[in-house]
Amino acid sequence: MASPEAAIPTSRLQRRLPRWWRRMLLLSRQINLFRWLEIGAALALILMLASSYLTLTGGTNPRQIVPSGKAALMLIGTLIPAMSLLVLFGRRLAIRRAGGTTARLHVNLVFFFSLVAAIPTLLVAIFASFLFQSGVEFWFSDNQRGILENANRLAQGYYDQNQREVAGETVAMASDLRFVLQQQSMASQVFQEQYALQVYSRGLTESAVLRQGANGRWEVVAIADPDGSTRKDRISKEALATLRAGEPV
Numbered sequence: 257m258a259s260p261e262a263a264i265p266t267s268r269l270q271r272r273l274p275r276w277w278r279r280m281l282l283l284s285r286q287i288n289l290f291r292w293l294e295i296g297a298a299l300a301l302i303l304m305l306a307s308s309y310l311t312l313t314g315g316t317n318p319r320q321i322v323p324s325g326k327a328a329l330m331l332i333g334t335l336i337p338a339m340s341l342l343v344l345f346g347r348r349l350a351i352r353r354a355g356g357t358t359a360r361l362h363v364n365l366v367f368f369f370s371l372v373a374a375i376p377t378l379l380v381a382i383f384a385s386f387l388f389q390s391g392v393e394f395w396f397s398d399n400q401r402g403i404l405e406n407a408n409r410l411a412q413g414y415y416d417q418n419q420r421e422v423a424g425e426t427v428a429m430a431s432d433l434r435f436v437l438q439q440q441s442m443a444s445q446v447f448q449e450q451y452a453l454q455v456y457s458r459g460l461t462e463s464a465v466l467r468q469g470a471n472g473r474w475e476v477v478a479i480a481d482p483d484g485s486t487r488k489d490r491i492s493k494e495a496l497a498t499l500r501a502g503e504p505v
Contacts, residue, residue: 294344300337308334328385335381343370423504425458433465442478455480464490466499474499 308330311322322330350366394400432454433447440446442465455463465478474496495505 290344290347294341294348297337297340297344301334301341304330304333304337323389327389328382331385332378332382335378339374339378343367343374346370422460425460426463427504429454429458429460429463448478451478452480462490466491468500 311326311330347367347370433451436447436450440450451463451465462481463479464476466474467477468474474491498505
């Protein structure tokens with residue numbers, strides 16, 4: 257059964273269109289507008305791909321972030337000719353496959369449905385590119401870098417302050433233990449209790465008294481470890497070398 261549009265001659269279908277639209281269609285056929293559009297879109301796509309490649313790889317500083325506006329411009333400038341080629345290619349396929357008096361209607365439907373699908377995709381890509389680039393610039397901007405550097409300095413300052421406090425507590429504890437050793441031996445229960453009390457009251461995690469033997473080896477003569485750690489390599493070789501030189505660690 258033939259469609260209603262098939263019974264209407266092509267000339268009558270054209271008369272239904274506005275006059276200016278008919279003139280535009282006639283002019284586009286005379287100059288082969290869509291072929292020139294395909295050529296222009298292909299050239300624009302090649303040009304944008306080449307310029308984007310040179311922009312991303314030809315910079316003097318490879319770590320420098322591409323500005324958000326420039327990155328969005330490269331993305332949009334690449335997407336528009338690429339999607340235009342897809343729409344024009346779909347129109348060309350529709351012309352080849354359609355036949356009869358309904359060919360023009362079929363081609364127009366394919367063309368407009370392609371535009372309906374392409375335009376929202378392009379808008380989403382533009383919005384996503386700006387959102388991504390603004391996020392990257394926010395986290396890698398000078399302000400954020402300054403905040404991270406300040407946080408790093410603050411953490412380093414806290415760590416240094418903590419080390420100074422531990423060093424001060426250790427020196428004070430050594431003075432107190434020296435006083436206890438004047439009255440008690442290191443093997444006595446009184447010294448062990450005083451030693452553990454000193455470690456606990458001064459907030460230290462563990463402590464040890466080392467002595468260098470005649471053979472040059474270091475020996476642990478007293479230890480206080482509230483956590484009961486079983487690690488053997490508690491003191492590094494570098495720390496032992498500094499102790500051997502008579503410097504605090």
